[in-house]
Amino acid sequence: MIRDLTDDQARAALPLKWGAVAPGVIPAWVAEMDFKPAEPIEEALVAAVRRGTAGYPAFGDAGLGAAFSGFAERHWGWQVPAEATLPTGAVMSGIRLALELVCPPGPVVVPTPCYPPFRDAVRITGRELVEVTLDPDAETATMDLGEVERAFAAGARTFLLCSPHNPLGRCWTRDELAALADLAREYDVKVISDEIHAPLTLPGSTFTPYLTLDETAVVVTSASKSFNIPGVHGAQLVVLDPDDRERILAAPIPAQNAWSVFGMIAGVAAWTECDAWLAALVERFDDQRSRLADLLATQLPEARMRPLEATYLAWLDLRAYGVADPAAAALDRGVKLGPGSDYQPGLEGHVRINLATSAERLEAVVHRLATAVTTVSS
Numbered sequence: 001m002i003r004d005l006t007d008d009q010a011r012a013a014l015p016l017k018w019g020a021v022a023p024g025v026i027p028a029w030v031a032e033m034d035f036k037p038a039e040p041i042e043e044a045l046v047a048a049v050r051r052g053t054a055g056y057p058a059f060g061d062a063g064l065g066a067a068f069s070g071f072a073e074r075h076w077g078w079q080v081p082a083e084a085t086l087p088t089g090a091v092m093s094g095i096r097l098a099l100e101l102v103c104p105p106g107p108v109v110v111p112t113p114c115y116p117p118f119r120d121a122v123r124i125t126g127r128e129l130v131e132v133t134l135d136p137d138a139e140t141a142t143m144d145l146g147e148v149e150r151a152f153a154a155g156a157r158t159f160l161l162c163s164p165h166n167p168l169g170r171c172w173t174r175d176e177l178a179a180l181a182d183l184a185r186e187y188d189v190k191v192i193s194d195e196i197h198a199p200l201t202l203p204g205s206t207f208t209p210y211l212t213l214d215e216t217a218v219v220v221t222s223a224s225k226s227f228n229i230p231g232v233h234g235a236q237l238v239v240l241d242p243d244d245r246e247r248i249l250a251a252p253i254p255a256q257n258a259w260s261v262f263g264m265i266a267g268v269a270a271w272t273e274c275d276a277w278l279a280a281l282v283e284r285f286d287d288q289r290s291r292l293a294d295l296l297a298t299q300l301p302e303a304r305m306r307p308l309e310a311t312y313l314a315w316l317d318l319r320a321y322g323v324a325d326p327a328a329a330a331l332d333r334g335v336k337l338g339p340g341s342d343y344q345p346g347l348e349g350h351v352r353i354n355l356a357t358s359a360e361r362l363e364a365v366v367h368r369l370a371t372a373v374t375t376v377s378s
């Protein structure tokens with residue numbers, strides 16, 4: 001059911017991920033998968049192209065909201081009205097829109113490490129960034145709510161959450177999110193929750209939609225990550241508050257960061273017809289995370305991998321090997337990884353590994369990384 005791409009196919013299908021590396025180098029950096037999209041998505045897009053459907057999308061969400069509501073109910077038991085979905089081009093443009101249109105002015109709190117464009121979104125909307133650092137030495141990566149509260153008490157009224165978390169692979173528990181929601185209520189803070197990785201919650205963890213705890217929040221999500229279709233540009237805001245919805249719907253065209261007809265068509269197919277494909281994908285990642293743990297145990301025994309509860313992005317602490325920039329060392333040995341300092345400036349000795357690939361490539365990735373850090377440090 002999951003259709004693996006050969007190197008040549010991947011180079012054609014994933015211009016960013018594979019185009020950034022020389023032949024022979026394995027790209028395990030940006031969050032894209034070395035698999036074809038699910039067949040129902042492929043069929044829907046091919047049919048659209050054959051019909052010549054390449055015009056502006058219609059007003060409205062083209063069925064995306066109803067499709068997402070069905071998915072949310074089946075997967076998380078969450079009843080969210082279809083009209084809560086407002087289309088946007090990409091998750092990051094949705095976050096920018098939310099910051100500009102419905103968040104109170106002033107500083108924005110972001111747990112760090114974070115997906116790097118979070119920092120850019122705060123900067124380009126003219127806000128001050130307040131980072132709440134997740135301690136790299138802590139046993140479990142938890143948000144320090146004391147620090148969050150101090151930021152709220154000092155005046156921040158916006159919180160940018162990534163749930164589940166990239167790059168730490170954490171699926172926040174219901175209790176953790178409820179505690180955040182309580183604080184947000186107490187200080188009248190608007191939470192933007194980026195839930196793009198939610199469908200990729202792995203066995204052993206349970207995803208809690210943040211809006212079920214805080215109806216004033218804005219969720220931004222997309223089928224793009226879980227179904228490997230970021231290039232078709234169809235994301236969505238999910239907004240329960242009618243005033244916020246009104247403000248977003250009234251946004252002028254240049255502010256809206258337009259979505260595409262292909263994005264809407266692919267999104268509807270993903271949310272309605274791909275449950276079996278998604279289940280096979282999650283099973284595949286469950287295998288890959290065990291494989292990665294085994295490979296690390298034998299080849300990089302001093303590495304510390306954060307428990308991977310969601311996403312296909314593993315976060316590795318390699319500080320024990322004494323290499324400040326293991327991603328740079330690994331690139332010299334033929335594998336491109338995400339440097340830890342991209343997610344947390346100044347953080348040394350960490351990398352993010354993308355395991356959405358074949359078992360063979362993952363084995364080569366770990367082997368090359370192990371050679372890189374053990375050779376540099378010896």
Ligand SMILES: Cc1ncc(COP(=O)(O)O)c(C=O)c1O
Nearest residue numbers: 031090091092115166194196230
């Ligand atoms: C947490 C998170 N948000 C947003 C994105 C990007 O989404 P989009 O391409 O829809 O902006 C990514 C991509 O990896 C991500 O990990």
